[in-house]
Amino acid sequence: MILTESESEKWKKINKSKEERPKVQEYKNWEELSPIPVSLPIKGSMGETGDWRTFRPVIKEGCTKCGICWMYCPEGVIERKEDGSFEIDLNYCKGCGICAKECPTNNIEMIRESNIEDG
Amino acid sequence: MVENTKDFIQNEENIIIKGNVAAAYAAKSARVQVISAYPITPQTTVVEKLSEFVDNGLMPGTQYIKVESEHSVLASIIGASQAGTRTFTATSGQGLFYMHEMVHWATGTRLPIVMAIASRGPAPPWNIWADFTDVLSQRDTGWMTAFASSHQEIYDEILMSYKVCEDPEILLPKFVAYGGFILSHTSKPVIVEDQDKVDSYLPPLPDEKGWPHIWVDPKRPMMFGNLIMPSGFYQEFRLKIHDAHMNAKAKIIEATKEFSKIFGRNYGNGLVQEYKMSDSDVGVIIYGDLALQMEDAVDQVRDEGYKVGMVKLRHFRPFPTEDIINISKKVSLLGVVDRATAFGSLTGGPVSCEVKSALHDVEGSAVILPIINGLGGREVTLEQQKEQLRTLVILNETGEAPEHIIHGTYWDGLLEVK
Numbered sequence: 001m002i003l004t005e006s007e008s009e010k011w012k013k014i015n016k017s018k019e020e021r022p023k024v025q026e027y028k029n030w031e032e033l034s035p036i037p038v039s040l041p042i043k044g045s046m047g048e049t050g051d052w053r054t055f056r057p058v059i060k061e062g063c064t065k066c067g068i069c070w071m072y073c074p075e076g077v078i079e080r081k082e083d084g085s086f087e088i089d090l091n092y093c094k095g096c097g098i099c100a101k102e103c104p105t106n107n108i109e110m111i112r113e114s115n116i117e118d119g
Numbered sequence: 120m121v122e123n124t125k126d127f128i129q130n131e132e133n134i135i136i137k138g139n140v141a142a143a144y145a146a147k148s149a150r151v152q153v154i155s156a157y158p159i160t161p162q163t164t165v166v167e168k169l170s171e172f173v174d175n176g177l178m179p180g181t182q183y184i185k186v187e188s189e190h191s192v193l194a195s196i197i198g199a200s201q202a203g204t205r206t207f208t209a210t211s212g213q214g215l216f217y218m219h220e221m222v223h224w225a226t227g228t229r230l231p232i233v234m235a236i237a238s239r240g241p242a243p244p245w246n247i248w249a250d251f252t253d254v255l256s257q258r259d260t261g262w263m264t265a266f267a268s269s270h271q272e273i274y275d276e277i278l279m280s281y282k283v284c285e286d287p288e289i290l291l292p293k294f295v296a297y298g299g300f301i302l303s304h305t306s307k308p309v310i311v312e313d314q315d316k317v318d319s320y321l322p323p324l325p326d327e328k329g330w331p332h333i334w335v336d337p338k339r340p341m342m343f344g345n346l347i348m349p350s351g352f353y354q355e356f357r358l359k360i361h362d363a364h365m366n367a368k369a370k371i372i373e374a375t376k377e378f379s380k381i382f383g384r385n386y387g388n389g390l391v392q393e394y395k396m397s398d399s400d401v402g403v404i405i406y407g408d409l410a411l412q413m414e415d416a417v418d419q420v421r422d423e424g425y426k427v428g429m430v431k432l433r434h435f436r437p438f439p440t441e442d443i444i445n446i447s448k449k450v451s452l453l454g455v456v457d458r459a460t461a462f463g464s465l466t467g468g469p470v471s472c473e474v475k476s477a478l479h480d481v482e483g484s485a486v487i488l489p490i491i492n493g494l495g496g497r498e499v500t501l502e503q504q505k506e507q508l509r510t511l512v513i514l515n516e517t518g519e520a521p522e523h524i525i526h527g528t529y530w531d532g533l534l535e536v537k
Contacts, residue, residue, distance in 0.1 A: 030355035035229040035290055035332045035363070037356060039342045046346065 044092060049075075053095030055110040057088055063107045069099035133310045138302035141270045141309045142209060142235040142295075143168035145277035147178055148317045149233075150324060151207040153199035155184040155192045159214040160247045161299035162237040166209060189214040193221035193232075200230040201343060203329025205281065209235035211299060212253040213242060219257070225292045226261030226360060228344050229332060231284035232292040233277060234262075237303040238407070240495035248496020249298030251407055251459040255435065255469040261360045263293040263367060264435040268410040270307040273297050275384055276433075278317060282374040285322050287331045289367050291360070298408040298458070300496060312382060320381050364437040371434060390439035392431040395421065396449055399428035401511040403454040403490075404443070404474060406432040409499055413456075416504035420512075427508045432470060440477045447474075447484035452515040454507060454529075458493045467491045467528035488514065492531040503532060 027033050039045065059069075065085055070078045077089040078099065088099075100108040136144070142165045146154065154173070156166035173183040184195050192208055200206045210218065215236060225232050236254045240246035254264060265280065267273040273295065280293045297303065329335040333343065347353045368390060375389030386392055394414055396402055405413050410431040420427050430446050432439070447453060457468025465472045471489035478484040490507060493499040510521045510529075523530050 027352070027355075030352070030358050033352055033355055033359060035356075035359055036227070036344055037347055037352065038333070039345060041340055041342050 048091050050089075050091045050093050053090075053093060054113060055095045055097060056090065056113055056116060057093065057095065057097065057099050057108050058111055059086060059088065060107045060109055062105065064105055066104065068102050068104060069108060072098050072102045074098060133308040135306050135308050136270070137164060137304055137306050138267075138270045138273050138297055139164040139209075139235075139237060139304070140168050141274040142237075142277060142297075143172065144309070144311045145235075145274045146207040147172055148274075148312060148314065149205065149207070149278060149281050149321060150318075151178070151181060152204040152324065153182045153184065153196065153206045154208065155186055155195040155199070155206075156208050157186055157189050157192050157210070157214065159189070159211045161239055161303045162209045162211040162214070162235070164303070165235055165237070169207075189217040190221060193218045193225060196232055197221060197225055197228060197230060200225075200232050201228060201329070201333055201335075203325045203327065203333065203335050205285075205324055206230075206232050207234070207277075208232070209237065211237045212239035212247070212250075215253050215257065216241070219260075222257055222260045222262065224344070227356070229290040229330075229360070229363075230292055231281070231290055231330070233280045233284060234292070234294050235273070235277065236294050236296040237299045238296050239299040246495040247299060249301045249408065249458065249493065250495050251296060251298075251457075252469075252494075254294050254296040255459045255461070257294065258436065258469065261291065261364070261436075263291055263364070263437065265293065265295050265433055266406040266410075266435065267295060267297040267302070268406070268408055268431060270302060270305075270309045271384065272386070273302065274309055274311065275378065275382070275386070278312075278321065279371075279374050279378050279386075279389070281321055282377075283367060283370045285325075285330075286367075286370050289363050289370055290330065290332060291363050291367065296407070298496075301408045316381060320378065368437050368439065368441075371437075386433060387431070388442065390434045390437075391442045391446070392433055393446070394429045394431065396428035396430060396446065398426055399450050400426045401452040401454070401508070401515045402428040402430060402446070402450045402485075403456055403508065403511070404430045404432055404446075404470065405456040406435070406470065407458060409456060409458060409493060409504070412499070412501055413504050416501055416508055419501075420505050420508045423509075425508070425512045427512065435470065435473070438473050438477065443474055443477045444481050444484065447478050447481065450485045452488065452511055453485040454488045454490050454511045456490045456492060456507070458491075458499075460491065460494065467526065467530070471528070489528040490531055491528055497532060499532065507531060 077092045079087050097110050100110045154169050172178045173181050196206045196208050238251045238253050240250035265276050267276045276295050284293050371389040375386050379385045413429050417429050455471035455474045457470050461469040466489035468491050475487050
């Protein structure tokens, strides 16, 4: 695909590497836009989606560190810590409950947010 | 240049194939890289022929994806096109309706997908025969829409479509529609061009970077067409699609001109093709397979001494407003023949609605008589088309309107039991 000079200039903004790319792209008007919205996926690009949660997954004692919850989490918000145990990022966990459903030892409990006393 | 499209086929080497097979040959000539398809009457033989080509190694490197539904057809084609390949598929009527969600998606992601439509009437009552309501009902999806009126034009228009769709300033998908069974399942001589010639006409296949607006790099995943807030640029992206359509008119004219230079076949300016309009008193605007027969009707009614002409509408989207305005000033009465319906709108047919609105407030433009005929594949005979032309002549000369004008539209060929 051969691009005219102005066309390739237009798309250079998109094709910059992640490091070079400005966090917020500014366009003066519709003519300067690229034809489609393109964005690099970054953590929390849609805000703190943990706000959507009704039930909170809580990892109980007795977790065997098998990693199945980590593998199944559709949002990628379960992280493996250095000691091999897992932590759920509650800022972004939407509370779907897939981890609790898949846990082979039933060590994740879904607790209604309103029943949790946050310290 | 020959004015009559039927004269193309003389004195050239050609093969005798069905309209659907012509569509398959066009995909082969265009070196399509990914085909995804689900069979539906009357489109089935397009994808059967393509699977035969792929299976026999005649399309080396082409992926043929078998899926479980039309919705998945277009979803997989969108994925393939997004990854930077030239893609092709085909469908008909109900299959197109099942795709509808993805039809919008293909426009929003600005992918140069080309889809052949062997048009058929929407059910119920169940119908599989020629009727353009299927493709015309996709009017506002943002796909470009072209009609082919002959077997050769199916082949040619698909090639021209890739040229326009893949232009970096356009990047839009396109339908190429032709009447189910009437063109799809009849056999006619078609010139299948040399591969070298086609390669010299079409833009090169996309490289590993894909299309210019999509950066494909598995090491650096990106999101395409993700959620955009009302305060974001949604409205502006929509305006860009409309802008691309408006710019596509000039690109279609350019692509058609270049096509006729290389291949020697002339399709008017690409948007419309006039036939004996220069000295006409009345004319018809007509599209699809009926346009081919109308050329004969025009010739024969001219032999009777009436100055009639016709305009073949080649593109519905983008709509050739400027051409229609120019044509409307040449004659005093224009019949607009639809083989499709637009219930509850300005007139009974979608194209006559467009023509009427194009001529709104145009001084000295022709009076429009919307005509609907041939719905659901009902035969429209040569005699019937000649009678339509004579009716227009009488209406123009005496003001005497035909019978069967219902809600302002002339419904020609209604059944009557006597």
